[in-house]
Amino acid sequence: MSKKQKLIEISDKKHTALISTVVRPGTNDTEVSLDELVMLLENLNIKTLGRSVQNRTTPDSGSFIGSGKAEEIKDFATKLGANLLVIDDFLNPTQKSNLQKLTSLEVWDRAFVIMKIFENRADTFEAKLQVKLAQYKYEIPSLKGLGLQMSSTGAGIGTRGPGETEYERHRRKLDKRVNSIMDKLEIVKKSRRLRRERRHKYGVPLVSLVGYTNSGKSTLLKGLSKDATIVSANQLFTTLDTVARRINYRDASGSFLLFDTVGFIRKIPTDLIAAFRATLEEVAGADLLLVVVDASDKEPINHFDIVLETLKELQADTIPRITVLNKIDVAGASTDIIEIELIARGEEIVKTCALTGEGYDILLEKIRTYLDNVKPEKTYTPDYYNDNVFD
Numbered sequence: 001m002s003k004k005q006k007l008i009e010i011s012d013k014k015h016t017a018l019i020s021t022v023v024r025p026g027t028n029d030t031e032v033s034l035d036e037l038v039m040l041l042e043n044l045n046i047k048t049l050g051r052s053v054q055n056r057t058t059p060d061s062g063s064f065i066g067s068g069k070a071e072e073i074k075d076f077a078t079k080l081g082a083n084l085l086v087i088d089d090f091l092n093p094t095q096k097s098n099l100q101k102l103t104s105l106e107v108w109d110r111a112f113v114i115m116k117i118f119e120n121r122a123d124t125f126e127a128k129l130q131v132k133l134a135q136y137k138y139e140i141p142s143l144k145g146l147g148l149q150m151s152s153t154g155a156g157i158g159t160r161g162p163g164e165t166e167y168e169r170h171r172r173k174l175d176k177r178v179n180s181i182m183d184k185l186e187i188v189k190k191s192r193r194l195r196r197e198r199r200h201k202y203g204v205p206l207v208s209l210v211g212y213t214n215s216g217k218s219t220l221l222k223g224l225s226k227d228a229t230i231v232s233a234n235q236l237f238t239t240l241d242t243v244a245r246r247i248n249y250r251d252a253s254g255s256f257l258l259f260d261t262v263g264f265i266r267k268i269p270t271d272l273i274a275a276f277r278a279t280l281e282e283v284a285g286a287d288l289l290l291v292v293v294d295a296s297d298k299e300p301i302n303h304f305d306i307v308l309e310t311l312k313e314l315q316a317d318t319i320p321r322i323t324v325l326n327k328i329d330v331a332g333a334s335t336d337i338i339e340i341e342l343i344a345r346g347e348e349i350v351k352t353c354a355l356t357g358e359g360y361d362i363l364l365e366k367i368r369t370y371l372d373n374v375k376p377e378k379t380y381t382p383d384y385y386n387d388n389v390f391d
């Protein structure tokens, strides 16, 4: 099934959402984050009918937004005709189930929304496994809540024996599934490691595209490699798998391997990052990173900072990088302001329009200058190609 066909299948006609969050003192990205949540829900075909925020020093331990606000939301949802409440943060299982009771609405949090998008997009064996792993890990803590509600009889068919609670039985099942996925991922990881070792042996220069989701990473890979089969689309998290293409310099004097990777976003569930760690190992092992920033976005510097934070989590923030300010065709003059700010922070900048190829020559030259200094290409033997190091 092609990616395009798959996208059409993502439809959720039964949900209409009301979104909410807690604004802690000193927070200044609440609206941006809520706008992003609206977009994330749109990617699941869920319409957002309203938003309601609550100023609080800290979230309520029992219901996150507090019971008063929950009552208010219940009325607001009835008025709007919404049947789903989405909190733009992470809820613990107790908060989730209390909110459900207080509002009589189905309740999701941001992590759940992001995981649902990933689940819909995943179409390779590895991506599916990684998403499943994150989902199981997300489910495990909510079983503790379940444990309180379930009796400890455990004397039904299929239970292990007297004394085992429903909670323990569920937990054991999930743990088993997590372990089985980890075993399967280990096999994929091993073949990745072997490929990496082959590349290492031949000294293939490795460059990774990283950046906020929808910034244009895949479009850049498509343009630079002239491979039209690479999928880019105006939606979040189009790319989940790390794909690589060999890029030749214009004068055919050499080449490097360019990786496309899963996009980042603010408040990404840590279980998802952890689950995708194997795929993202290509980032940590790169000689050079191309940090792609959508210059036409409302908050490009904020996105850049979120990318840097994620790179830190991946222990890739010390890898040399070039920042690619992309979509200059729509960003116009504001690109210069972003450029000045990032140069002042010591970043190396190239401006591109990935759709037309503007800026590609300068980008390739900068990549070559950098790679020539740190990793002069070896003279390739026929093995080099036969070993498929560019796969």
Ligand SMILES: Nc1nc2c(ncn2[C@@H]2O[C@H](COP(=O)(O)OP(=O)(O)OP(=O)(O)O)[C@@H](O)[C@H]2O)c(=O)[nH]1
Pocket (backbone or CB within 6 Å): 211, 212, 213, 214, 215, 216, 217, 218, 219, 220, 231, 232, 233, 234, 235, 236, 237, 238, 239, 240, 262, 263, 264, 326, 327, 328, 329, 330, 352, 353, 354, 355, 356
């Ligand atoms: N106008 C304009 N649009 C661009 C440019 N580069 C990419 N786009 C568009 O931006 C959208 C996202 O591009 P992708 O290449 O899929 O972005 P990505 O970073 O790979 O996104 P994910 O894989 O979802 O993380 C697509 O609709 C592209 O056509 C550009 O330079 N100018």
Ligand SMILES: [Mg+2]
Pocket (backbone or CB within 6 Å): 217, 218, 219, 231, 232, 238, 239, 260
């Ligand atoms: Mg992509």
